[in-house]
Amino acid sequence: MAKKHDIAIIGAGNLGIAIAKGIAGAKLAKPKNMYLTRRHLEKLADLKKQKFNVLANNIEAVQNAEYVFLCVQPKQLPDVLKEINPVLDPEKHVLISTITGVEIPTIEQHLETTMPIIRAMPNTATAIQESMTCMCTKNASEDQVKEVKTFFEALGETLVIDENLMKAATVLAASGIAFFLRYIRAATQGGIQLGFHAEEAQKIAMQTARGAASLLVEGENHPETEIDKVTTPQGCTIAGLNEMEHQGLSSAVIKGLMASYEKINNITQ
Ligand SMILES: NC(=O)C1=CN([C@@H]2O[C@H](COP(=O)(O)OP(=O)(O)OC[C@H]3O[C@@H](n4cnc5c(N)ncnc54)[C@H](O)[C@@H]3O)[C@@H](O)[C@H]2O)C=CC1
Numbered sequence: 312m313a314k315k316h317d318i319a320i321i322g323a324g325n326l327g328i329a330i331a332k333g334i335a336g337a338k339l340a341k342p343k344n345m346y347l348t349r350r351h352l353e354k355l356a357d358l359k360k361q362k363f364n365v366l367a368n369n370i371e372a373v374q375n376a377e378y379v380f381l382c383v384q385p386k387q388l389p390d391v392l393k394e395i396n397p398v399l400d401p402e403k404h405v406l407i408s409t410i411t412g413v414e415i416p417t418i419e420q421h422l423e424t425t426m427p428i429i430r431a432m433p434n435t436a437t438a439i440q441e442s443m444t445c446m447c448t449k450n451a452s453e454d455q456v457k458e459v460k461t462f463f464e465a466l467g468e469t470l471v472i473d474e475n476l477m478k479a480a481t482v483l484a485a486s487g488i489a490f491f492l493r494y495i496r497a498a499t500q501g502g503i504q505l506g507f508h509a510e511e512a513q514k515i516a517m518q519t520a521r522g523a524a525s526l527l528v529e530g531e532n533h534p535e536t537e538i539d540k541v542t543t544p545q546g547c548t549i550a551g552l553n554e555m556e557h558q559g560l561s562s563a564v565i566k567g568l569m570a571s572y573e574k575i576n577n578i579t580q
């Protein structure tokens with residue numbers, strides 16, 4: 312954001328904490344300008360020591376902020392909106408909702424005033440400024456979207472999308488972190504069976520995953536172009552790759568993404 316802002320993070324759980332750390336790490340705001348709420352404050356003791364404002368009072372957090380991040384679980388959102396409604400000011404606040412599966416018109420139904428609302432779908436890598444964040448809005452101004460986009464650009468990569476793609480973005484990018492991590496864990500377990508100590512196997516798997524992603528990011532290539540460079544004829548790579556496909560690797564990933572997507576449809580029930 313062009314100028315420094317005061318920020319409320321309503322629901323400083325796993326994602327809220329990652330956002331708070333990312334913002335502070337990118338120097339977008341100082342900890343003393345951030346107001347973090349959650350139900351069990353003892354879990355924010357470390358952040359309190361780092362001078363973040365840690366409080367149980369959502370109203371106070373909103374009153375102190377211009378940018379209000381909503382980071383509670385979907386089922387917790389109606390009560391939170393009911394609580395902060397009286398202090399929301401469309402001239403002062405921009406609401407940034409990270410809540411999975413709750414569309415902007417639904418958020419609006421819970422509000423007494425028409426507010427600028429931006430939905431953002433970051434992932435936990437915001438904590439280290441490596442998020443992939445998809446965003447959409449309905450009534451925020453171009454300047455407000457630009458500001459929030461600039462903000463998330465400091466926390467990784469961004470894409471402004473139509474709201475009807477937000478569920479897909481949730482699965483691919485937000486849940487996606489867990490999916491890629493599970494591959495790294497599985498590769499680590501395989502490496503151990505092949506003779507490495509666990510730490511060595513994990514180091515090899517992590518750096519190899521980073522290298523694979525970097526080849527695509529920096530080379531702007533299709534994955535198969537890079538795969539073709541690895542698969543020596545009659546070599547061990549194609550033998551392993553084909554066995555993984557016989558066992559349904561690509562199919563398992565796609566089916567997993569679809570299951571995750573379907574779950575979003577009834578996540579608030
Ligand atoms: N965890 C992730 O990687 C991602 C999560 N999201 C979305 O972010 C939201 C939060 O997810 P998580 O951080 O995983 O959940 P979480 O359960 O770790 O965090 C939610 C936090 O909200 C607090 N909370 C509950 N009711 C509250 C209230 N009335 N006032 C203040 N705080 C309250 C809880 O104490 C908890 O710390 C969800 O809607 C989720 O769909 C979106 C993208 C990624």
Ligand SMILES: O=C(O)[C@@H]1CCC=N1
Nearest residue numbers: 411481482485486578
């Ligand atoms: O698992 C969930 O429902 C949330 C949304 C994406 C990541 N965590």
